[in-house]
Amino acid sequence: xxxxxAYHRRKLTNTVMLACCAASALAAATVVFVILGYLFIKGINxxxxxxxxxxxxxxxxxxxxxxxxxxxxxITVGIATVIGVPVGIGTGIFLSExxxxxxxxxxxxxxxxxxxxxxxxxxxFVYGLIVVEMGHFSALAAGxxxxxxxxxILARSSEEMLKLVPQxxxxxxxxxxxxxxxxxxxxxxxxxxxxxxxxxxxxxxxAAGETAPLIFTALGNRFMTTSVTxxxxxALPLRIWRYGIGPYDEWxxxxxxxxxxxxxxxxxxxxxxxxxxAKRG
Amino acid sequence: MPWVGDPVETTxxxxxxxxxxxxxxxxxxxxxxAAGLILAIMILPIITAxxxxxxxxxxxxxxxxxxALGATxxxxxxxxxxxxxxxxxxxxxxxxxxxxxxxxxxxxxxIGKDYNxxxxxxxxxxxxxxxxxxxxxxxxxxxxxSSLVELGLILLGITLLVNVLAHLLVWxxxxxxxxxxx
Numbered sequence: 056x057x058x059x060x061a062y063h064r065r066k067l068t069n070t071v072m073l074a075c076c077a078a079s080a081l082a083a084a085t086v087v088f089v090i091l092g093y094l095f096i097k098g099i100n101x102x103x104x105x106x107x108x109x110x111x112x113x114x115x116x117x118x119x120x121x122x123x124x125x126x127x128x129x130i131t132v133g134i135a136t137v138i139g140v141p142v143g144i145g146t147g148i149f150l151s152e153x154x155x156x157x158x159x160x161x162x163x164x165x166x167x168x169x170x171x172x173x174x175x176x177x178x179x180f181v182y183g184l185i186v187v188e189m190g191h192f193s194a195l196a197a198g199x200x201x202x203x204x205x206x207x208i209l210a211r212s213s214e215e216m217l218k219l220v221p222q223x224x225x226x227x228x229x230x231x232x233x234x235x236x237x238x239x240x241x242x243x244x245x246x247x248x249x250x251x252x253x254x255x256x257x258x259x260x261x262a263a264g265e266t267a268p269l270i271f272t273a274l275g276n277r278f279m280t281t282s283v284t285x286x287x288x289x290a291l292p293l294r295i296w297r298y299g300i301g302p303y304d305e306w307x308x309x310x311x312x313x314x315x316x317x318x319x320x321x322x323x324x325x326x327x328x329x330x331x332x333a334k335r336g
Numbered sequence: 337m338p339w340v341g342d343p344v345e346t347t348x349x350x351x352x353x354x355x356x357x358x359x360x361x362x363x364x365x366x367x368x369x370a371a372g373l374i375l376a377i378m379i380l381p382i383i384t385a386x387x388x389x390x391x392x393x394x395x396x397x398x399x400x401x402x403x404a405l406g407a408t409x410x411x412x413x414x415x416x417x418x419x420x421x422x423x424x425x426x427x428x429x430x431x432x433x434x435x436x437x438x439x440x441x442x443x444x445x446x447i448g449k450d451y452n453x454x455x456x457x458x459x460x461x462x463x464x465x466x467x468x469x470x471x472x473x474x475x476x477x478x479x480x481x482s483s484l485v486e487l488g489l490i491l492l493g494i495t496l497l498v499n500v501l502a503h504l505l506v507w508x509x510x511x512x513x514x515x516x517x518x
Contacts, residue, residue, distance in 0.1 A: 069408035083380055164503065171431065171499035172492065173438020175465050179488040267440040270469055292441070299445060 091318065098315025101308045106316075111277050117305055121313050123279040127194070127289035128263060130281065131273060134198025135205055135262050140255050142202075143209025147251075150210065151217035152239055163214075166207040177203050178268030186272060194280075194288040197273035201262040208258045216250030217243060249331055256328035260321045266292035291317045345369060345458050362458050366448035369457040374442045379432035386428035390421040390509050420509070427505025434498040438491065440465040464491040 105120045112119025146166070150159050181200040186192055220243050228238040244251070269275075274287035275297060282288070291313055298310035345362045348369075352358040394417050402412040418425070448460020449470060462470075468484050468491075475481045 065408055065411070069410040072410040072413075083384065086377055086380070167503055168496065168499050171434045171438075171495060171502075173440065173465055173495055175438065175440045175468055176488050176492045176495070179468070179485055183485065267465070267469055270472055296441060296445070 091322075094311065094315045094318055097311040098313075101312035102315070106309075106312055110279055111309075112305075114303070119305075119309070121291065121294050121309065121316075123276065124289040124291045124294040124313065125316075126279060126281065127273065127276070127293075128291045130194050130283065130288065131197040131201060131269070131290055132259055132263050134194060134283065135201030136255070136259055138198060139202035139205035139209060139258065139262075143206050143258070144213045144251060144255075146206070146210035147213025147217055148239060148243075150214040152235075152243065163211070166210045169203075169207040170211075173267070174200075174204055174265050175267040175271075178271035181268065182271035189284070192272060192274040192287040193284045194273060194282070195284050196271075197269050197288065197290065198283075200268040200272045201265060204265055204268065205258040205262050208261060209254055212254030212257065213247075213251050216247045216254060219250065220246040253328040253332040256324050256331075260324040260328070263324075264292060264317065264321050266290075266296055269293050349458070357455065357457050361456075366446055366460055367456075367458045368447065368461050371443045371447040371461075371463075372457070374446055375436040375439060378439055378442060379435050382435060383428050383432040386431060386506060387425055390424040390428065390506070391417055393424075393509060394420045423505045424509030427502045427508075430498055430502035430505065434495050434502060437463075437498065438465055438495050440469050444469050464488075464494075 105118055107120055107125065108122050109118070109120035110123050111121070146162065150162055154162065178200055181196050181203070185196040185199060189196070224242055224246060225238055228242045229235075233241070269290050269292065273290050273293060275293045276287040276289045280286065280288050295310050295313045295317065298306040298313065301307070301310075345365065345367075348358045349362070398416040398420060399412050402416045407415060443463055444466040447462060447466055449462050449466070450460040451462060452459075454461070464487050468487055471480075472484055475484055
């Protein structure tokens with residue numbers, strides 16, 4: 056009789072606790088859909104062609120768009136990609152192909168620590184490094200800051216991807232008398248291409264959503280600029296922030312629409328990246 | 337955001353106002369409680385991802401041994417999996433804490449701005465990161481900028497410490513805890 060009670064209690068505990076775990080998982084997954092849905096409802100009404108092709112309207116006038124911010128985001132993320140991807144993938148190659156276990160452990164550790172450094176601190180760092188030296192804000196500074204944020208993500212993901220290339224392929228190439236770097240360029244990198252592209256896209260998506268470092272580097276600009284070193288430039292997250300905390304209703308509407316566009320962009324890029332990887336695996 | 341002010345904060349105040357944390361004027365939801373909720377959502381994915389990696393590092397033989405003794409699934413979790421990676425789970429949580437410390441923009445938008453330390457969670461406040469971000473554009477003379485950079489240095493020091501500690505804990509369980517996740 057007593058054993059029976061204990062048995063049922065154990066079964067009950069099991070069921071209750073598993074249900075709790077499932078509920079947490081459900082809650083975590085729901086958050087994503089609540090955010091997407093809320094942005095959709097709030098943002099979709101203010102989306103129109105003007106939004107994508109026009110600059111901000113003068114204060115108090117309706118209409119206008121965020122074209123300078125979209126262009127600015129494209130430029131800054133582009134610079135970050137040009138700087139960050141080669142260095143990041145290079146680090147990945149070193150970690151996976153050349154480094155001894157000790158060196159690799161140290162670099163991995165520093166990469167992980169770099170991931171944990173707040174983006175705002177990276178912003179200040181680049182402010183001191185580039186903005187103060189150059190004397191003004193620029194897309195270049197923003198690109199460098201975003202590149203620093205992309206670096207550790209790229210290094211770790213490309214290392215993982217390169218490690219998936221079978222050792223036997225490297226050995227086959229080396230057995231033919233091909234030099235080490237030629238093996239990497241002609242055998243290892245093509246084998247991991249899909250994974251490397253995925254990693255780069257995810258890092259770009261991450262960089263596109265960063266706001267804090269841009270305050271110190273890009274500053275923001277209501278007018279269209281395409282100059283890399285010429286002066287302040289705008290970016291979508293910055294525009295959302297400025298409009299979001301501003302006092303005008305038109306600004307809030309634009310902020311919702313811009314948030315929706317930004318989230319959709321990042322979401323699409325991540326989705327494409329993951330699908331590309333899934334197809335290969 | 338308003339829903340944090342009403343009903344969440346009004347309800348908390350109605351029932352728990354004897355605790356100083358839940359007592360005080362409500363400012364339309366802006367304040368520490370809202371910021372904390374946002375941060376909880378933001379650090380959720382990283383803790384989930386790392387915990388999952390850690391639990392996958394638990395050898396299957398450990399699970400099978402518990403099951404062979406007639407344990408239920410939950411008993412396997414509490415008896416075999418959690419003890420095996422306890423320090424790693426603590427590390428994962430601290431890693432989440434590190435992210436929360438440095439998170440700027442989301443907090444900036446909901447925390448309000450107040451430099452007084454108050455006991456009520458409903459009051460506005462400011463964090464190191466939000467102070468830097470919100471005052472940087474107003475910083476007009478070199479000393480002001482330098483103070484903000486100094487604040488950044490302090491923030492860097494704290495997050496470095498927290499991150500190193502967390503990684504050491506995680507690595508004790510799983511030597512290479514998966515790739516870095518976004």
